[in-house]
């Protein structure tokens with residue numbers, strides 16, 4: 001089955017889990033938790049700067065940072081990279097003990113500390129040979145407003161909200177459902193029950 005990256009290179013999805021036959025994104029609640037979390041997280045990560053560049057230039061010179069093209073790690077613990085800094089990351093991961101942190105909460109922090117201490121891949125260190133070289137050729141993640149809309153298609157009594165940072169879905173009653181609930185509660189409170197005196 002075909003694997004596909006969305007927006008940023010690195011995370012890979014089962015194509016058939018994300019898209020229907022017409023190439024449209026499938027409803028979010030039909031996806032596995034892992035795929036949905038990553039997809040939603042990508043809408044948040046897209047257009048963020050490379051972590052390596054950001055550590056070098058800082059908030060004050062954010063404009064000098066390259067936009068991230070690659071994402072590694074787990075959602076919320078991910079590392080964002082431009083092509084230049086990807087080789088530093090891969091060196092850290094393969095040669096400097098980074099792989100021991102895979103799928104741990106220390107993954108991102110460990111890389112950041114290593115990089116921030118001035119460590120880099122040696123000159124000429126080759127990262128990966130990419131098959132899909134052009135990041136602009138990757139499909140874009142759906143935009144946040146579209147995600148919320150898709151999530152609520154067909155739902156009238158309660159609204160689902162998605163946390164765009166974590167991909168978590170929560171439920172929220174609509175005003176209409178809320179009003180109905182209040183009415184029921186009021187009825188219950190004011191009802192006079194017959195007594196058996």
Ligand SMILES: [Zn+2]
Pocket residue numbers: 050051052053054066081082083084085
């Ligand atoms: Zn960079």
